[in-house]
Amino acid sequence: MTEHLLQGKSQEWLLESVADATIIFDRTGRIIFANPPVEQLFGYPRQELVGKSIEALLPEHFRQTHRDRIDDYFAKPSARALSTGIELLGLRQDGSEFPMDVSLSPLRLQQELLTMAMLHDTTPRKQAEDALRESEARLRAIFYTAVDGIVTIDECGLIQRFNPAAERLFGYIETEVIGRNVSILMPAPYQEAHDGYLARYLQSGEKKVIGIGREVVGQRKDGTTFPMDLAVSEMRQGERRMFTGTVRDISERKQAEEQRDCLLQELESANEELKNFAYVVSHDLKAPLRAISSLADWLATDYADKLDDEGKEHLRLLTSRVRRMDGLIDGILQYSRVGRVKEAVVAVNLDRVVREVLDSLAPPASITVSIDNPLPTIMSEPTRIQQVFQNLLSNAIKYMDKPAGEIHVACGAEGRHWKFSISDNGPGIKQQHFEKIFQLFQTLAPRDRVESSGVGLALVKKIVEMYGGQIRVDSTVGQGSTFFFTLPRASVTAISTKGTQA
Amino acid sequence: MKVPNKPILLVEDDQVDIMTVNRALKEIHVTNPVVSRENGEDALHYLQDPESEKPCIILLDLNMPIMNGIEFLQIVKHDGQLKRIPVVVLTTSEEQQDKVSSFNLGVAGYMAKPVDYRQFVEVMRSIDAYWTISEMP
Numbered sequence: 001m002t003e004h005l006l007q008g009k010s011q012e013w014l015l016e017s018v019a020d021a022t023i024i025f026d027r028t029g030r031i032i033f034a035n036p037p038v039e040q041l042f043g044y045p046r047q048e049l050v051g052k053s054i055e056a057l058l059p060e061h062f063r064q065t066h067r068d069r070i071d072d073y074f075a076k077p078s079a080r081a082l083s084t085g086i087e088l089l090g091l092r093q094d095g096s097e098f099p100m101d102v103s104l105s106p107l108r109l110q111q112e113l114l115t116m117a118m119l120h121d122t123t124p125r126k127q128a129e130d131a132l133r134e135s136e137a138r139l140r141a142i143f144y145t146a147v148d149g150i151v152t153i154d155e156c157g158l159i160q161r162f163n164p165a166a167e168r169l170f171g172y173i174e175t176e177v178i179g180r181n182v183s184i185l186m187p188a189p190y191q192e193a194h195d196g197y198l199a200r201y202l203q204s205g206e207k208k209v210i211g212i213g214r215e216v217v218g219q220r221k222d223g224t225t226f227p228m229d230l231a232v233s234e235m236r237q238g239e240r241r242m243f244t245g246t247v248r249d250i251s252e253r254k255q256a257e258e259q260r261d262c263l264l265q266e267l268e269s270a271n272e273e274l275k276n277f278a279y280v281v282s283h284d285l286k287a288p289l290r291a292i293s294s295l296a297d298w299l300a301t302d303y304a305d306k307l308d309d310e311g312k313e314h315l316r317l318l319t320s321r322v323r324r325m326d327g328l329i330d331g332i333l334q335y336s337r338v339g340r341v342k343e344a345v346v347a348v349n350l351d352r353v354v355r356e357v358l359d360s361l362a363p364p365a366s367i368t369v370s371i372d373n374p375l376p377t378i379m380s381e382p383t384r385i386q387q388v389f390q391n392l393l394s395n396a397i398k399y400m401d402k403p404a405g406e407i408h409v410a411c412g413a414e415g416r417h418w419k420f421s422i423s424d425n426g427p428g429i430k431q432q433h434f435e436k437i438f439q440l441f442q443t444l445a446p447r448d449r450v451e452s453s454g455v456g457l458a459l460v461k462k463i464v465e466m467y468g469g470q471i472r473v474d475s476t477v478g479q480g481s482t483f484f485f486t487l488p489r490a491s492v493t494a495i496s497t498k499g500t501q502a
Numbered sequence: 503m504k505v506p507n508k509p510i511l512l513v514e515d516d517q518v519d520i521m522t523v524n525r526a527l528k529e530i531h532v533t534n535p536v537v538s539r540e541n542g543e544d545a546l547h548y549l550q551d552p553e554s555e556k557p558c559i560i561l562l563d564l565n566m567p568i569m570n571g572i573e574f575l576q577i578v579k580h581d582g583q584l585k586r587i588p589v590v591v592l593t594t595s596e597e598q599q600d601k602v603s604s605f606n607l608g609v610a611g612y613m614a615k616p617v618d619y620r621q622f623v624e625v626m627r628s629i630d631a632y633w634t635i636s637e638m639p
Contacts, residue, residue: 283565286594290617291518297619298525326617333596341598 021119024107027074029054029067032114041121043093054117059091074113077106090119099126149247153182155240157198169228169249171221182245187219202241210234210243218247227254278336285329293322328441331455335440338462343381350375350385354409357390363397367405375411376418378487384463389422391456392483396424398452417469418489423482429475437473460485503534503558503633511557512538513545513574514592515566522619523561523592526626534558541566542574549584557587559633562609564593564600572600575607586639590629
């Protein structure tokens with residue numbers, strides 16, 4: 001049928017219709033025919049080409065060798081297909097060159113032997129090949145220069161590739177390990193188990209390491225082991241599966257971690273010791289103190305008629321100092337209990353807390369205490385939060401020196417915190433003492449005038465900070481002081497300390 | 503005390519504390535004899551001796567050498583003969599754990615020893631008043 005259709009069509013028509021550039025030339029290399037795609041490929045009008053030497057389409061440096069090849073070809077003409085044919089460079093009219101694939105077919109016409117050449121511009125294919133080559137080179141560069149060891153194994157666990165970093169890491173060179181089971185890189189018992197892991201994965205598809213990564217132990221050629229991070233990825237090459245393991249020596253990181261854990265442990269035990277120390281010391285100090293107190297009392301009672309006024313006064317001073325020391329020890333106990341003894345965290349209505357504290361403090365009629373705005377309900381340990389208000393308010397009342405005392409309690413939201421303030425119009429505090437007053441046992445008034453253990457503000461600071469808040473004071477001497485403290489608005493729980501259960 | 507002739511067993515290692523208890527009892531006119539032992543073990547020997555008269559009450563310190571108060575309670579409260587004798591803990595310890603352990607072991611009371619002697623007398627007065635009113639098996 002094809003033949004039937006083509007009947008009557010000239011050969012020239014056929015050649016004109018071929019999509020590839022087609023040139024027919026004789027044994028001298030003279031072009032006899034060129035089809036339209038040749039025009040597009042080389043940029044010449046094809047009439048111009050007819051009669052020219054085929055070499056006009058080749059770059060200068062190819063021409064001589066090409067001449068020889070043409071001669072060879074005509075001496076022994078045979079068809080050469082595209083791709084398996086010769087790769088040449090073509091020369092366009094504008095002087096630019098391009099790679100081309102050439103297929104040759106001998107044409108016998110009457111007594112003359114001609115050659116039909118089909119030319120194919122291979123620029124796009126070349127580009128793709130170059131790109132592939134480049135990406136391979138890049139991958140190879142990564143493989144060879146990677147800081148991490150890269151080991152590739154097949155489905156049987158046999159090593160396929162082993163990069164220089166892996167060589168450094170394990171002490172083997174690539175040629176030593178290729179084809180050997182990857183389990184040589186692991187110590188017992190993993191060594192024996194690895195084939196099983198692999199088999200189980202291939203069977204079940206259940207991923208234990210692949211795509212997850214984990215810390216494992218590696219074994220060097222010399223038998224020493226080291227901790228490493230292992231990440232495994234899976235590749236498919238047609239039917240075959242490959243596994244690529246990336247390994248990193250984490251000895252240093254491990255060591256640092258161990259060191260850090262060790263330090264943390266020491267710190268924790270030191271802290272624990274300190275907490276217990278405060279408790280034990282104060283506890284043991286109390287027993288002899290009680291004895292001193294009792295003995296002083298009995299002396300004063302039993303020898304009342306034998307003591308003169310000075311002796312009685314000395315015994316009275318002795319007793320009062322014993323009481324003061326008792327107060328100090330109680331203060332240390334109280335201070336050490338914060339964070340050591342934990343209470344349940346519950347919703348605490350601060351409005352109620354402040355009112356209860358004021359009830360217990362019973363301020364004199366000359367002092368008015370006002371709560372400027374409703375106080376929030378927070379999640380906290382009730383005793384601790386009560387201690388904060390109790391100490392701040394009792395200080396404000398205790399040190400009040402004005403005939404009409406005014407104390408204000410206020411609260412406002414500030415970012416993620418509540419900001420509380422307790423201000424008074426009392427004597428005020430010099431700026432140089434702003435820091436000192438929060439230290440344990442620091443008081444600004446002589447103890448004989450105002451009985452104070454010097455624990456209150458230190459306790460308040462410890463509680464506020466334990467809850468993640470801050471405390472500071474602002475004051476003008478003669479006009480009064482304001483204590484500001486913050487507490488997180490989200491659930492106030494003591495996270496920073498570990499303590500025994502109350 | 504309800505029974506004026508039975509002894510009070512005081513388990514206490516501090517000599518001044520023993521004097522304090524004796525003096526306070528005398529001051530509030532408690533006439534029961536006071537038998538004092540300086541640790542749990544000695545007190546146990548006294549209680550287990552058939553010769554000695556069983557006390558009407560035991561006043562127990564917690565921090566003592568050899569056998570402390572809690573260890574003493576663990577034995578006494580598991581002894582069918584001794585477990586009904588009321589034990590009042592007299593201690594400086596305000597540790598919650600000590601209070602919990604003591605009450606778990608069935609103590610009748612837990613008193614903190616005040617530093618002030620006058621207050622101590624009041625504590626003793628309360629103990630006496632209570633055990634004068636309370637019936638005992």
